[in-house]
Structure formats: structure tokens, C-alpha cells
Amino acid sequence: MSPEVAAYIPWVSGLSAVICGLFCLYPQYAKFAAGVCASAVGVGFVIAMGVWFSVPAEGFVNPEPLMRWIEVGRLEANYGVYLDGLTMIMLSVVTGIGMLVVIYAAGYMRGDPGYARFFAAVSIFIFAMTTVVMADNLVLLFLGWEGVGLASYLLIGHEYHRQAAVNAAKKAFIVNRIGDFGVLLGMFCIFDVFGTVRFEGFLPAASELLTGGNGSGLTGEAAVAFAQATEVLKQGGGWLLMAAPFGLMVGAFGKSAQLPLFVWLPDAMEGPTPVSALIHAATMVTSGVYVIARTMPLFELSPYALPTVAVIAGATAILGACIALAQYDLKRVFAYSTVSQLGYMFMGVAALSSTAGVFHLVSHAFFKALLFLTAGSVMHALAGQLDIRKISGLRHKMPVTFVLMGIGCAALAGLPVLTAGFWSKDLVLATTFDRAIATEGGTAFIYLMVGIVGVVTAFVTGYYCFRVWFRVFFGEERYEMGDHHHGGDDGHGDDHGEHGHAHEPHEMDWGMNGPLVVLAIGSVFAGLLLGPTHVVEHLIDKTSAEANALRVGDDATKYEKWVHNLMYAVSAVVAFASLALAFVLHGPWRKVEGDDPVRLKAPRVFGALNSKLWIDEVYAALIVYPVRVMGSVFYVVDAVIVDTVVRGIGVVPRLLGEGARPAQSGRLHGYGLGMALGVAAVVAVTFYAMNRGG
Amino acid sequence: MQDTMINSLTFSHYFFTGAVLFVLGMIGFITRRNMIVMFLCTEMMFQGVVVTLAAAAALHGNITGQTFIIFVLTIAAAEAALALGLVILLFRRRQTLDAGAWSELSG
Numbered sequence: 060m061s062p063e064v065a066a067y068i069p070w071v072s073g074l075s076a077v078i079c080g081l082f083c084l085y086p087q088y089a090k091f092a093a094g095v096c097a098s099a100v101g102v103g104f105v106i107a108m109g110v111w112f113s114v115p116a117e118g119f120v121n122p123e124p125l126m127r128w129i130e131v132g133r134l135e136a137n138y139g140v141y142l143d144g145l146t147m148i149m150l151s152v153v154t155g156i157g158m159l160v161v162i163y164a165a166g167y168m169r170g171d172p173g174y175a176r177f178f179a180a181v182s183i184f185i186f187a188m189t190t191v192v193m194a195d196n197l198v199l200l201f202l203g204w205e206g207v208g209l210a211s212y213l214l215i216g217h218e219y220h221r222q223a224a225v226n227a228a229k230k231a232f233i234v235n236r237i238g239d240f241g242v243l244l245g246m247f248c249i250f251d252v253f254g255t256v257r258f259e260g261f262l263p264a265a266s267e268l269l270t271g272g273n274g275s276g277l278t279g280e281a282a283v284a285f286a287q288a289t290e291v292l293k294q295g296g297g298w299l300l301m302a303a304p305f306g307l308m309v310g311a312f313g314k315s316a317q318l319p320l321f322v323w324l325p326d327a328m329e330g331p332t333p334v335s336a337l338i339h340a341a342t343m344v345t346s347g348v349y350v351i352a353r354t355m356p357l358f359e360l361s362p363y364a365l366p367t368v369a370v371i372a373g374a375t376a377i378l379g380a381c382i383a384l385a386q387y388d389l390k391r392v393f394a395y396s397t398v399s400q401l402g403y404m405f406m407g408v409a410a411l412s413s414t415a416g417v418f419h420l421v422s423h424a425f426f427k428a429l430l431f432l433t434a435g436s437v438m439h440a441l442a443g444q445l446d447i448r449k450i451s452g453l454r455h456k457m458p459v460t461f462v463l464m465g466i467g468c469a470a471l472a473g474l475p476v477l478t479a480g481f482w483s484k485d486l487v488l489a490t491t492f493d494r495a496i497a498t499e500g501g502t503a504f505i506y507l508m509v510g511i512v513g514v515v516t517a518f519v520t521g522y523y524c525f526r527v528w529f530r531v532f533f534g535e536e537r538y539e540m541g542d543h544h545h546g547g548d549d550g551h552g553d554d555h556g557e558h559g560h561a562h563e564p565h566e567m568d569w570g571m572n573g574p575l576v577v578l579a580i581g582s583v584f585a586g587l588l589l590g591p592t593h594v595v596e597h598l599i600d601k602t603s604a605e606a607n608a609l610r611v612g613d614d615a616t617k618y619e620k621w622v623h624n625l626m627y628a629v630s631a632v633v634a635f636a637s638l639a640l641a642f643v644l645h646g647p648w649r650k651v652e653g654d655d656p657v658r659l660k661a662p663r664v665f666g667a668l669n670s671k672l673w674i675d676e677v678y679a680a681l682i683v684y685p686v687r688v689m690g691s692v693f694y695v696v697d698a699v700i701v702d703t704v705v706r707g708i709g710v711v712p713r714l715l716g717e718g719a720r721p722a723q724s725g726r727l728h729g730y731g732l733g734m735a736l737g738v739a740a741v742v743a744v745t746f747y748a749m750n751r752g753g
Numbered sequence: 754m755q756d757t758m759i760n761s762l763t764f765s766h767y768f769f770t771g772a773v774l775f776v777l778g779m780i781g782f783i784t785r786r787n788m789i790v791m792f793l794c795t796e797m798m799f800q801g802v803v804v805t806l807a808a809a810a811a812l813h814g815n816i817t818g819q820t821f822i823i824f825v826l827t828i829a830a831a832e833a834a835l836a837l838g839l840v841i842l843l844f845r846r847r848q849t850l851d852a853g854a855w856s857e858l859s860g
Contacts, residue, residue, distance in 0.1 A: 725859030727791070727852045731783045 060109035066125040066140045067266045068103040073183040074378055075099030079179035089175040093165030096178035100161055100185050104154035112145055116601035118143030120195055120259050133254050136198035139398045141258050144598030148417055149349055151190035152424045156341045157185050159574035163432050164333035166571040179224045191346050197246045197256040208235050215330040227326035234323040236540045238313015238653055245306025248299045252291050253284040260284040262603040293482035304357050304364035307350055314403045315347030317375045319676050323491040325394040332435030338399045340431050341424035348404040352413035352604040359606055366505045369409035374508035376402030376516040382549030385668035386522035403487050406471030411606035412490040413734030418595040419487050425581035426470035440564035452536035456564045461532045463575045467469050468528045470582040472521035475631040479582050482590030488513045489626040521637025529645040767808035775801030788840050788850045799829045
């Protein structure tokens with residue numbers, strides 16, 4: 060299949076969005092929405108697979124864009140696609156995981172009054188997300204970037220009658236605005252320096268600047284961009300080049316929930332669980348990682364950009380993991396886990412290894428989607444109950460979910476050899492230590508510390524995920540049904556009426572468990588298939604996402620072999636140690652029921668982590684409250700000063716009217732006299748004028 | 754004697770007559786309260802205008818003014834029918850012809 064066909068992938072989902080939107084107007088067809096959406100995403104996946112092998116290693120840009128969009132002066136931003144190994148990996152993840160989640164959601168959302176609306180928004184999401192990963196220029200990427208933000212907003216607020224969901228949706232949208240502002244600034248800087256926003260223009264030019272070449276090897280757009288950049292640098296525009304990656308970084312941190320902009324992601328779990336799995340775990344939140352990998356040469360150009368990313372990534376990873384270990388809400392544990400795992404991905408790209416970041420992105424997409432969807436199954440079975448203090452010993456009631464979540468947890472914890480998380484997390488940590496060895500001074504120290512933090516985080520990660528698994532599925536069988544009647548319950552009686560859904564948890568049907576099995580297989584084998592075989596590496600290393608610093612030598616010399624071997628051993632030990640700790644504290648023979656033994660031992664620490672280190676409260680005090688006060692001040696100014704002036708102006712015509720009012724006596728004679736006087740005046744003026752003229 | 758009188762009439766006499774008719778009508782319109790009388794006064798103002806037009810036509814030696822008179826008279830006739838109808842209507846409402854009875858448009 061010709062690579063150009065890939066340009067149609069978003070539009071298939073776009074069509075599905077329109078059709079599902081129409082189903083909202085004709086509720087009798089709403090039941091077909093899931094099928095339409097799933098097949099549209101599926102078609103996208105098939106196309107992605109079909110063009111996979113025809114995409115050249117160096118990347119492919121369709122010579123004629125699918126659509127003309129913006130051509131103003133030198134700015135050219137059309138709907139064109141840029142395909143390379145990185146894009147293809149992202150496309151497969153987005154459409155593949157997307158398809159599985161949509162199939163799961165078909166069952167999960169059944170009976171929801173907004174059934175068609177849900178799938179319309181999911182289609183919009185797939186449309187925007189595939190646009191992000193295929194865009195051949197930053198402006199189009201930004202269009203998709205805003206599109207996924209919109210879809211995320213719509214889906215978090217899907218149950219818009221609940222205030223919490225509405226607040227969470229607004230929070231996500233507003234926090235992301237900060238990041239988007241950063242992307243815009245970064246884009247402006249890039250355009251200022253290179254005179255183009257097209258990847259095939261400024262990426263090779265940036266690489267050429269990085270290697271100190273004279274641009275003779277460049278052709279076409281890249282040569283023009285390089286010439287302009289050289290000129291700009293000569294005129295002292297170097298700071299623009301240094302600022303650009305920081306702008307993009309802020310955007311990436313906003314979208315991918317890193318410090319200090321991560322606060323929206325845990326709240327985003329107010330959305331339906333499939334949304335949490337697809338958008339807020341597997342795909343959208345990884346777009347920040349994608350953007351950094353995509354513009355890797357720019358990040359390399361600035362000596363401070365990637366170490367900054369590394370510090371933020373390390374801090375976010377450990378913070379997210381620590382908060383996760385003290386949460387009682389099943390979905391919140393996984394939400395903070397996502398924050399923490401995204402930190403790992405950023406660690407990977409910060410260590411110049413797009414391979415490590417993207418590999419962890421892929422394996423995380425599998426196991427985190429799996430974890431969220433199994434959490435959704437538990438929630439579904441227990442009528443919205445998510446508090447792990449109130450759930451225990453469900454393994455007999457939900458054996459399949461039990462096994463599936465176990466696989467997800469194993470992958471998240473990175474149990475050795477047979478899980479995806481093991482291979483990808485290893486690569487991230489090992490490349491971070493590689494970086495520490497390859498650099499010197501402060502940078503080396505930063506990478507070393509970040510790597511150590513990564514290892515500690517791995518331990519915490521293993522502990523918190525097995526804590527949940529043991530709590531929910533082991534021990535005596537005990538559960539309280541939730542009182543949260545999410546939409547899925549209404550129509551549920553039709554399918555499971557005989558089970559007495561409201562009284563007893565039950566296993567999901569295979570329509571919902573089927574996709575989970577596929578995800579579980581991916582969580583297990585994706586690591587083995589992609590890790591030791593270096594598939595991801597081979598896909599990435601010819602593209603512009605591969606860091607120039609790593610372009611020298613072959614695989615054998617690129618990395619310090621012993622670091623990787625050591626890392627495998629350390630990771631294995633850490634994973635088993637965390638499993639053992641979780642087993643002792645929360646395993647089948649645990650001593651404390653309905654609470655957390657850590658809380659009893661160290662109530663202050665646990666309480667602090669449970670309250671998410673009061674970060675939301677700090678933000679409320681530092682940002683939200685001052686903004687509210689400022690808003691009140693503006694309101695008063697508006698009400699007192701502006702309104703008074705406007706009303707004062709409004710009074711003038713009324714006064715004039717009052718003055719002219721007596722003229723309207725209502726008596727016929729008065730009007731007659733007025734007319735007569737008027738005629739007399741006209742005659743007098745005419746007479747005077749004529750006599751003077753004559 | 755009579756011939757002399759007629760021959761000594763100049764155009765200004767005709768214009769003057771027209772003006773007097775018009776002004777009389779206007780004064781009548783403003784001072785009288787009976788609606789029928791007021792209506793008749795407006796007719797008188799019409800006639801003043803018509804006399805002026807005729808005089809002007811004679812002064813200029815063409816028939817433009819007289820053509821105009823035909824139109825004015827036609828319109829005056831139509832208007833008379835309409836106005837009398839209105840007056841009757843108003844009379845039925847208030848059982849009076851006093852124009853002062855109608856002052857709802859007072860500001």
C-alpha cells in the first residue's frame with residue numbers, strides 16, 4: 060500500500076465522528092455508534108499496518124499535501140503527512156489500542172444515555188490524535204494537539220450532570236492552556252529561526268547546526284532553512300534557538316501531566332473508565348513524549364533543555380509513585396501511576412534515547428490500558444465501588460479480571476523477562492545511566508541522580524500496584540456495592556438480569572474481556588518481541604528522532620553493555636523485592652483488613668501522601684485564590700466604574716427626550732401650528748436667500 | 754369700467770388671492786375645533802395653492818401649472834372622500850366633532 064494512503068486515517072475517524080454525531084440526533088440508531096466507531100478505528104489500524112513496510116526508514120513526506128490549509132508568505136502549513144518509524148509506532152498504538160478500548164467500551168457504556176455522544180467524542184479524539192502523530196508541520200500538529208484537548212474535555216465531562224466531572228473537565232482544559240501557550244511560543248521561535256514549521260525543513264537544518272556542518276549536504280527546504288538559521292544566528296538570534304525547546308517542553312509537560320502541570324490528570328479520572336484507559340493513559344498523554352522525540356535535534360541544540368526534562372521527569376516519576384501508594388481509590392492509584400510512568404518516558408527521551416522513551420510508551424500503552432480497563436470491570440461489577448478498603452477477595456467472583464489485572468500489575472512492576480514493563484523500563488534506566496557516563500560535570504550528576512530516582516520509583520511502583528491487586532482479589536471475600544449508578548447500569552438488566560446485577564459482582568462477558576486478553580498478551584509479549592530484538596531501535600535510528608549524539612557507531616558501541624546487564628539484574632531484584640513487600644503487607648495472609656498497615660505505622664507520612672502532598676491546595680492558595688481575588692477586583696471595577704460611565708452615556712438621550720417631550724402635546728391644533736410655523740420659516744429663509752442672491 | 758378693472762389686474766393680484774386663501778385656510782385650521790370645519794379649511798388651502806398654480810401658468814405662458822391643477826383637484830377629491838369617512842368614524846367613537854377630544858398621542 061502506498062504510504063500516501065495513511066493521510067486518510069484521520070478522516071475515516073472524522074467520518075465516524077459525523078455519523079455518531081447524527082446518531083445523537085436519532086437515538087433509535089444510537090446502538091450502532093460503537094460499531095461505527097470501532098470499524099473506523101479498525102480501518103485506521105489496517106491502513107497503518109498496510110503502509111508499515113512501504114514507509115522508508117528515513118521517513119516519507121507526501122509530495123502533494125492532501126489539502127491546502129495555510130500558505131501565507133513563507134509560512135506553509137498544509138495537511139500533509141510525515142511518516143517514519145516513530146510515526147508508524149505511534150499510529151499503530153493509537154489505532155490498535157484505540158480499537159480494543161472502543162470494543163470494550165461498546166459493552167461498558169451500554170445503557171448510557173450519551174452512548175452515541177461518547178463514541179462521537181472518541182472518534183474526534185482518534186481523528187485529532189492521528190493528526191498529531193502524522194502532521195508534517197508544527198501548525199498542523201498543534202491543530203491535532205488542540206483537538207485531543209477538546210476530545211479529552213468532552214469525555215472527562217461526559218457525565219456532565221455531575222459537578223465533579225464538569226470541574227475536572229474544566230481543570231484539564233485550563234491547565235492544558237498553559238502548556239499550549241508554551242507550544243505556541245516554541246513554534247514562533249522555530250519559525251523565526253528557520254523560516255519554516257515543516258519537519259522536513261527545520262529538523263535536518265537543526266541536525267546540521269548540531270553537527271557543525273556547512274549545509275552542503277542539505278537540499279530543498281532544509282537548505283533554505285539552514286541558510287536562514289545561520290543568518291539569524293549571526294545576527295544574535297541564538298536565544299530563540301535556545302528558547303524553542305523550552306516552549307515545546309512546557310507544552311509537553313502540560314499534555315503529558317508532568318510537574319508542575321500534572322494536577323489535571325488524576326482528576327480526569329472522572330471520565331468513563333475506557334476514556335481513562337485510552338486517552339489519559341495510553342495515547343493522548345504520551346503526545347508530549349512524541350513531540351520531544353520528534354523535535355529531538357532542537358532539544359539537543361540547547362545544552363540545558365534535556366537535563367531540565369530529565370530533572371522534571373525524575374521528580375514527577377517519584378512523586379507520582381509515592382502519591383499512588385497511599386491512595387484508596389482504584390482508579391486514582393492508576394492515575395498517579397500514569398503520571399509516574401510518563402516520567403519514565405520523559406527520562407528516556409531526556410537521556411537522548413527516543414527509542415527508550417517510545418518503547419516504554421508502547422509497553423505502557425498496553426499494560427496501563429489493561430489495568431484501567433480491568434479497574435473499570437471491577438467498578439462495573441460493583442456498581443461504581445472503587446474504594447479498595449471496601450473490596451476484598453474478588454478472585455472467585457471475577458477470575459478472568461483477577462488474572463488480567465495480575466498480568467497488568469506484573470508488567471507495570473516490571474517482573475523480569477516475561478513482561479513488557481521489564482524491558483522498556485530497563486532500557487529507560489540504562490540509557491539514563493549511559494548518559495551519566497557519557498557526559499561529565501553537573502549534567503552527569505543530574506543523569507545519575509535521575510537514574511537512581513528511577514530505580515527507587517521502580518520499587519515504589521511494584522509495591523503500589525501489587526498492593527491494589529492483593530487487596531482487591533485476595534483475602535476473605537467481602538465487598539460493598541457502590542451507590543454510583545453510572546450510565547452502564549440502567550440498560551444492564553437486559554443483559555444480566557438473571558445475575559441480579561445490583562446485588563452481586565459478576566465477571567464481564569467476553570465482548571468486554573476479549574480486548575483485555577489482547578492487551579494482556581501485548582503486556583506480556585510486547586517486551587520480548589520489541590526489547591531484545593531491538594525492533595523499536597531499528598525503527599527509530601534512521602529517523603530524525605534519533606539523537607545525533609547516538610548516531611555514531613553501531614549497536615555494540617552505542618551503549619555501555621555492562622550498564623544494561625547490570626540494570627537487568629537490579630531491575631529484577633527491585634521488582635521482586637517490591638512484590639515481596641506488597642505480599643507481606645497486603646498479601647493473602649495480611650493482618651490489617653479494610654485499611655493500610657502503612658497508615659497505622661506512619662500516619663503522618665501516609666496522610667500527607669494520601670492528600671496528594673496538598674499540591675492541589677497549594678495551587679488553590681497560590682494561583683486559584685489570587686486569580687479569584689483579581690477577578691473580584693475586576694468585577695468591582697467593572698460594576699462601579701465602567702458600568703457607571705456606560706449608564707451615564709445612556710442617560711443623555713433620555714434627558715434630551717424629556718426636553719423634547721412637551722412638543723408632543725397630542726392636540727391637532729398644536730401640530731397644525733407647528734407645520735404652519737415650519738412652512739413660514741422655510742418660506743422666509745427661501746425668500747431671504749433669493750433676495751440676497753438677486 | 755369693468756374692462757378697465759379687469760385689465761388693470763396684474764399677476765400679483767392673483768398670487769395675492771392665492772396667498773390670502775391659503776393663509777385664511779391655515780388660520781381656520783389652527784383656530785377652529787370642529788373637525789368638519791377644519792377639513793373645509795384644508796380644502797381652502799388647496800384652493801389657494803391651485804389659484805397660485807394657475808397664476809404661475811399664465812405668467813410663464815405654458816400649461817404645466819394647469820396640468821398640475823388637474824392632478825391636485827383629483828387628489829383633493831379622493832382625499833375629501835377619505836377624510837370625511839375618517840371624520841364620521843371619529844364622530845362615532847366619541848359622539849363629538851371636537852378635535853380636542855383626541856389627544857392620546859400627548860408626550
